[in-house]
Amino acid sequence: MHIGVIGTGYVGLVTGACFAEFGVYVTCVDKDQSKIESLKKGIVPFFEPGLESLVNKNLKNGRLRFSTDIADAVKDSLVIFIAVGTPPRGDGSADLSYVEEVARQIAKNMNGYKVIVTKSTVPVGTGERLKKIISEALNENHRFDIVSNPEFLREGSAIEDFMRPNRVVIGAESPEAIAIMRDLYRPLYLIETPFVITNIETAELIKYASNSFLAVKISFINEIANLCEKVGADVHVVAKAMGLDQRIGPKFLHPGPGYGGSCFPKDTLALIRLAEEHGEDLNIVKAAVKVNQLQRERMVRKIVSSLGDLKDKVIAILGLSFKPNTNDTRESPSIHIINELKKSGAVIRAYDPAAMNDMKVLFPDIIYAEDPYDACSGADALVIITEWNEFRNLELERIKSLMKDRYFFDLRNIYEPSKVKDLGFIYQSVGRKV
């Protein structure tokens, strides 16, 4: 089978490379010429473990190719995935102009029956809308079907999530399109992946409901963590015992500075907006969004209330990406925290294994360090914001000797409080007794 993937961002490139790995011939298209030129040379413009080697392997065996011409992908392909961005508008709703433009381009280049699949996260009703747009833009009368096949890839473990998903969701009306999609995903049948076959609207909503529920889980445990600090309880033990109840489950109960990334913040707002358009109030999702904002502010207060006046205080920040194993800084809690500390006059010395170039665009005027130790040099306080593996086993004696003062804020709870305190640090984490 030959497929096309329009959009070589995070979702499109992972989808294209993984389907090529499954033995499918894939043409990935992007309008960004320089991006396509580097992808043709096997250079992936962002950091995702395993992706560059998968791209190179499938470039070499000829199953993956890159182009700037949508016609190239449409003419040869039975299935075309739309994986372009759906950025938030000012009111939180998703901007569908890129998706709609791609749909028009697909329509103009059709030369037979096509299955047109939305992979981008799109609001409920988009499938119907695309049907209309494509029908109107067709040059000749060709048959086509629309499918919603939302992705559930986590940045940092996207390849694993694609190859071994918890489920595959296919929203479609026609048995022909469903059969083609099943065929495409056949390697996952062999490992007994559950398939949810449903209508387009349900598939579209599953994506928003899943991301919003995970955001609710995180905000919930963050509030419990805050309460733990007041009553002397340990949030990890609370979360562990809660998670042992199979009705609750152990995942996404890790407290911290709040969720970030391109998905949860955007999708929760888009779901709230969608509900409002239909006269419904999603109070629980709204609360999760509010709690997330409050959690970031709370992290800043933790630091300010210990250090007092921040004027000219040197603060080492470890971790700028919104989570480990990615260079993505979108909606990263570090942005809010750095902003507030800077406003109060603090000098920031930051380090991140992958995200420093991205952060330089937002904060050109903070100090970017060589490594964690360089960041801590002369610092009054150390703040860990992202739980990169290389921060889990720092030489704390060395850090202590490099720092001017001993404040240590571990916002991801990666250290054992008593060990750090015994070394002489003034240690604080989230939801654990100090």
Ligand code: UGA
């Ligand atoms: C999320 C979903 O997990 C994916 O299933 C989905 O496909 C993706 O959005 C998307 O819509 O494209 P992602 O944003 O890559 O994936 O990252 P997550 O691992 O879900 O983490 C999101 C944020 O929540 C991070 O800032 C992370 O630090 C935070 N988090 C996560 C916590 O604070 N606590 C937790 O227990 C888990």
